[in-house]
Amino acid sequence: MSLVVFVLLPGVHLLDVAGPAQVFSTAADFGQPYRIEYVAERERVPSAQGLPLIARTGWPELSGDDLIVVPGWRTRTLGGGPALGHAGSEWLRGHHATGGTVASVCAGAEALGRAGLLDGRRCTTHHDHQDELAARHPRALVVRDVLFTADDRVVTSAGIASGIDLALHLLAVRHGPALAAQVARDMVVYARRNGHEPQSSAMLRHRSHLDDAVHRVQDLIDGRFTEPLPLARLAAGAGVSERTLTRLFHRATGGLTPLRYQQTLRVERAEHLIGHGATVESAARQVGFEDARMLRRLRTRTPREKAGEPSRRPTPADG
Incomplete structure (x- = not known):
């Protein structure tokens, strides 16, 4: 205590x-x-x-x-x-x-x-x-x-x-x-960070909205982002259709899909592990990727994309 x-x-x-x-x-x-x-x-x-x-x-x-x-x-x-x-x-x-x-x-x-x-x-x-x-x-x-x-x-x-x-x-x-x-x-507050410092995590960075359905999905992803999370399962947890969830999630998070949000959490965790001595292959497995290829590809995104800000408008097919 x-x-x-x-x-x-x-x-x-x-x-x-x-x-x-x-x-x-x-x-x-x-x-x-x-x-x-x-x-x-x-x-x-x-x-x-x-x-x-x-x-x-x-x-x-x-x-x-x-x-x-x-x-x-x-x-x-x-x-x-x-x-x-x-x-x-x-x-x-x-x-x-x-x-x-x-x-x-x-x-x-x-x-x-x-x-x-x-x-x-x-x-x-x-x-x-x-x-x-x-x-x-x-x-x-x-x-x-x-x-x-x-x-x-x-x-x-x-x-x-x-x-x-x-x-x-x-x-x-x-x-x-x-x-x-x-x-x-x-508490219905936005977890703000100091303006001159980068946000410490996408878990905080994309929580400034008031959409309860999206928050419920984010709660699920935050706790289980290393696991496969099909869009249908997330939509069922929110009580909406897959298409509606994709639209709500995109609007609430400033352009992300649930999949992109989950990938952002995985990459952030992998970067932390690599910074503490893990190999890329080991970090990839620990955060839920089958191998290191997807992690390497995601790590080469532009700074804007790595921050969880997609450079194009996603479609429902993005998941």
Whole structure:
């Protein structure tokens, strides 16, 4: 069981807490071993939106698999806002030193900075506070115009709703992009990535639509992409005809067929295996190809095609 501990400071923004908490709570609903706790220096914590929160006091003992999240709070300046006390800062440092991950949302980066966890590391915060964060912590490498950063188990995100992106990123790192996509779909949010970075997986890249039939088919393909998946079987799972599924899938994913989507997942997995020392032949077999010829052919596609963006309009015959 992994513990996710939210550290609440006075004036905390509700969405900074609720967004990431919902991500991990939904992951737990899908069978992942997460338990959520809320801690603060005082039992009753006023929120920026007027709803008081109740938290346990005292700093729990954690393992390396546990996660600390410091949500942001309402403040005009980081220096003039609430501050985590010495014991809390020591607790943050100690958790990171023993292999744990520490994360922040919005102004929560200030608490990490005061604990010395931003020194020499990439980080970010709400755009209103980026200049002050850089001035207050000159050894920190403040990155602008990104949703979140991750550097040596210190993960920071920008303002308010970006805490959801941060939490989905952590799920993808810990459990793979299929779970992150499943949680994002259940929450009816798009699993966004930082604009200057490539999408980490087609499982996330092609989930920004709201077509439930296509999502059901993607769930099936995501979990079994190494197996033969005839179009008729996928269509039956979605409760539509093969022709209708091809049309819906093409529209929802920006031009893919189910077969092309499955091939994209296979190639991405094969590239990962090859990058970790597998031969092309071995990688091809592990991802479901009968031999390496098809994998070699798919790997020679244009960058646009390899990203899962077909250069022509597919037909139902494409599968």
